Amino acid sequence: MSRTINLHPFTILALAVAVVTLTTAASQWWLSCAVIVLCLLIAGWAGHLKKLAVLSGAILLPTFLSLLLIHGLISRDPSPAMAQWGPLRVTAHGLEVALSLGLRTAVLVVVGLLCGLLVDKHQLVAAIDLSPVPPQLGYLLAATLFLLPQMGHKQRQIGEAQALRRVGTRKGITGWFQRVRLRAVPLVLASMQDAQDRAVHLSARGFPAAGVRTRLRTVPDSSVQRGFRWTALAIAVLGPVLILALTRMGSH
Amino acid sequence: MYRKLSAQSTVMLGLNLGSYNYLDSTEVVLHDIQLDVHPGSLTVISGHSGSGKSTLGAILAGLLPRHGMDELVGSIGVGETLIEFSSSSTPRVDVAQWAKHVGLLPQDAGHYLSSIRGTVAEELAFSLENAGVPREQMQQRVTDLAQKLHLQHLLERHPQQLSGGQERFVALAALAMSEPGVLVLDEPLAGLDKRATAVVSEMINLLRANGAALVVLVDSVGVWAREADELWRLNQGTLHRISAEDLLQPGGQTPRRRPVAADAQVLLDMDSVQLAYPGAAGPAVSNLNLQLRAGECLGLAGANGSGKTTVLKAIAGLLKPESGTLALSGVSGLLLQNSSDQLFERTVLREVSFGIPKKSALRHRAPEVLKQLGLETHAQTHPYELPASARRLVALATVLIHEPKILLLDEPTEALDEAGEVVLQEAISSVLDRGGAVVLSTHDERFMERTAHRVHHMP
Numbered sequence: 001m002s003r004t005i006n007l008h009p010f011t012i013l014a015l016a017v018a019v020v021t022l023t024t025a026a027s028q029w030w031l032s033c034a035v036i037v038l039c040l041l042i043a044g045w046a047g048h049l050k051k052l053a054v055l056s057g058a059i060l061l062p063t064f065l066s067l068l069l070i071h072g073l074i075s076r077d078p079s080p081a082m083a084q085w086g087p088l089r090v091t092a093h094g095l096e097v098a099l100s101l102g103l104r105t106a107v108l109v110v111v112g113l114l115c116g117l118l119v120d121k122h123q124l125v126a127a128i129d130l131s132p133v134p135p136q137l138g139y140l141l142a143a144t145l146f147l148l149p150q151m152g153h154k155q156r157q158i159g160e161a162q163a164l165r166r167v168g169t170r171k172g173i174t175g176w177f178q179r180v181r182l183r184a185v186p187l188v189l190a191s192m193q194d195a196q197d198r199a200v201h202l203s204a205r206g207f208p209a210a211g212v213r214t215r216l217r218t219v220p221d222s223s224v225q226r227g228f229r230w231t232a233l234a235i236a237v238l239g240p241v242l243i244l245a246l247t248r249m250g251s252h
Numbered sequence: 253m254y255r256k257l258s259a260q261s262t263v264m265l266g267l268n269l270g271s272y273n274y275l276d277s278t279e280v281v282l283h284d285i286q287l288d289v290h291p292g293s294l295t296v297i298s299g300h301s302g303s304g305k306s307t308l309g310a311i312l313a314g315l316l317p318r319h320g321m322d323e324l325v326g327s328i329g330v331g332e333t334l335i336e337f338s339s340s341s342t343p344r345v346d347v348a349q350w351a352k353h354v355g356l357l358p359q360d361a362g363h364y365l366s367s368i369r370g371t372v373a374e375e376l377a378f379s380l381e382n383a384g385v386p387r388e389q390m391q392q393r394v395t396d397l398a399q400k401l402h403l404q405h406l407l408e409r410h411p412q413q414l415s416g417g418q419e420r421f422v423a424l425a426a427l428a429m430s431e432p433g434v435l436v437l438d439e440p441l442a443g444l445d446k447r448a449t450a451v452v453s454e455m456i457n458l459l460r461a462n463g464a465a466l467v468v469l470v471d472s473v474g475v476w477a478r479e480a481d482e483l484w485r486l487n488q489g490t491l492h493r494i495s496a497e498d499l500l501q502p503g504g505q506t507p508r509r510r511p512v513a514a515d516a517q518v519l520l521d522m523d524s525v526q527l528a529y530p531g532a533a534g535p536a537v538s539n540l541n542l543q544l545r546a547g548e549c550l551g552l553a554g555a556n557g558s559g560k561t562t563v564l565k566a567i568a569g570l571l572k573p574e575s576g577t578l579a580l581s582g583v584s585g586l587l588l589q590n591s592s593d594q595l596f597e598r599t600v601l602r603e604v605s606f607g608i609p610k611k612s613a614l615r616h617r618a619p620e621v622l623k624q625l626g627l628e629t630h631a632q633t634h635p636y637e638l639p640a641s642a643r644r645l646v647a648l649a650t651v652l653i654h655e656p657k658i659l660l661l662d663e664p665t666e667a668l669d670e671a672g673e674v675v676l677q678e679a680i681s682s683v684l685d686r687g688g689a690v691v692l693s694t695h696d697e698r699f700m701e702r703t704a705h706r707v708h709h710m711p
Contacts, residue, residue, distance in 0.1 A: 122370035129381075142368035150367070150412075154593065160570055161594040164586050165650065167607035186596045193592070193636065197363040200315050204351040205366070205426075206382030216377040216390050217370070 002047035008221045009124040014232035016115045023107045025240035032103035039110045048117040059109050064102045071098040121145045126217040135208040155187050264433045264465050265289040265354055270325035281307050282489050289434055295467045296476045299486030300669035302639030305469040309436045314350030317342055330354055355432040359439045361423035365411055372422050373407040379430050401425050401455050415556045417448025428459055436467045443666045445555050445695045471669050512548040512705055519658055519689045520544035525576035527562050536562040544689045551700045552693040554710030560693035564660045582657025589662040591647040601631040604649045614653055621653045625675050640667040659683045661692040665699050
């Protein structure tokens with residue numbers, strides 16, 4: 001059973017931006033680890049731990065491997081090698097760089113994914129609609145968030161229709177590529193047709209709004225949250241500057 | 253050019269169309285049409301697929317002609333405004349303003365819904381939101397409309413999780429939310445089961461009782477004949493008035509079904525079959541027993557969601573039974589419900605040959621199958637350019653070319669016009685005559701009665 005956080009979507013996003021910029025600027029392994037653990041705890045509380053772990057793993061595992069390959073194994077770093085196999089040499093500095101970059105990327109990925117899991121997509125779209133940005137932006141985001149699952153459904157239907165005609169049924173990696181190739185064109189054509197069919201009715205329903213627009217959905221907000229958002233954004237901008245200045249002063 | 257009409261006019265929508273043709277086409281799609289729509293009236297316009305019904309509907313709704321592209325000669329008046337079109341001048345119509353007077357519900361009602369709102373209530377309020385109506389007023393109007401049309405139970409539902417009937421119901425309510433004086437409904441009852449048909453019909457009656465004028469575009473007048481104030485047939489690009497008496501003329505002959513021999517070979521045997529989709533909470537179909545013999549046509553009946561499509565998919569091999577046995581003798585071929593998901597090629601001929609190995613003898617059958625379904629003149633046409641009925645027949649051709657022993661048809665009459673239905677009947681007969689069998693699922697009771705030897709009712 002998943003729980004929801006009753007905060008304005010912009011508040012969660014502002015906090016996430018501040019955390020990511022500060023952690024990246026600080027570049028301390030323990031801080032990055034603490035942020036990741038905190039994110040996992042929040043995900044566990046909200047009932048999204050498994051999803052967050054799987055999604056983060058799918059992105060971070062190849063990222064860590066590539067960083068390890070670039071900085072840890074084939075590094076041209078002149079420091080003494082801990083181990084060496086022909087051109088491949090492992091150095092402490094190389095591993096340190098790989099780990100540091102990997103952890104910073106991990107913070108960005110885990111925080112970003114957690115936001116995606118915690119923020120109600122309809123609330124986010126409503127919040128954007130109620131803000132002074134152009135209405136097309138809200139629609140673009142909504143279309144990306146909601147039409148992609150529909151495209152997934154459509155491509156499964158196309159796959160079924162092709163399987164009935166004994167096409168795209170090969171197994172293994174070649175079969176996978178064949179299915180992608182065969183489904184891509186009809187999927188794009190069908191989606192374009194769908195967009196064209198919807199567009200005229202969206203216009204008839206007054207979209208995009210020429211003047212003021214309103215929303216039936218309410219997005220709870222408060223002056224405390226608004227203040228928090230401005231503070232978080234100020235920290236996101238000034239925090240890294242301060243950290244860099246302090247680091248530079250410390251090095252002199 | 254815009255003009256003001258006399259305030260005394262009782263016509264809510266008046267069309268005086270000299271000719272209409274699409275961009276880059278010399279063929280005149282519609283011509284010499286005079287149509288007046290009065291408050292609270294029901295105007296029914298019938299016509300076969302490709303006759304121009306949807307074009308006429310889009311013109312009435314202000315969606316056509318596209319500015320600077322199509323050519324309309326004539327005038328259209330709504331409320332106190334008259335817009336005159338000529339070959340040299342195509343005024344730009346403000347579609348959103350026009351929709352306040354005339355609303356169009358497309359055949360695929362899902363296209364009317366924005367698909368970006370989280371609840372039915374928000375979907376109903378979409379046009380009000382864009383008009384900047386204050387939230388409290390919107391809330392009140394949504395509640396009032398829901399009460400009037402008896403759809404309070406759907407307000408908090410997600411629009412993507414509605415059944416076909418409910419989707420049309422909600423789209424119709426969303427259309428009515430702007431309170432246009434005229435509602436143009438394109439095939440409002442197509443593909444609905446009996447219960448959904450009753451609900452949508454009741455809603456249409458309610459809207460009419462509230463003073464809205466309705467223009468209904470249908471393939472065949474059928475159930476509308478009794479209620480209609482005006483009946484028209486759109487044929488060869490123009491409207492012909494018809495009377496209810498004309499419709500009582502005896503129709504085409506009911507095809508005679510050859511009885512099934514008692515000792516005919518069993519082609520399909522399903523014994524205590526249970527079917528479920530991966531990840532679903534429960535089975536879609538339980539304890540199903542079916543037997544089908546050579547030369548037999550079996551109808552599957554039942555409400556939306558009763559598992560008819562699931563059974564057809566299982567017979568076609570797309571879904572494996574969780575338990576029970578399913579024995580099949582010969583190859584099966586399935587015509588899916590949505591034709592556009594089955595068309596992948598750029599010409600009809602290539603489409604029919606799609607997936608068949610180049611050296612296969614089946615490829616040589618393509619012209620013959622096209623001829624059987626009356627599609628030979630469309631061989632080099634892009635399937636998307638065909639009218640809905642012909643597109644459905646192309647999808648059928650892609651199945652028939654494999655000479656299936658068991659032909660499976662999911663809602664085969666959907667989008668088919670009368671001529672297309674005749675062709676479908678002939679295709680079914682040819683499968684039965686060569687010792688094959690047919691299983692079809694349809695809400696079209698008349699078609700079921702005429703076609704199936706027996707009907708299995710899904711619980």
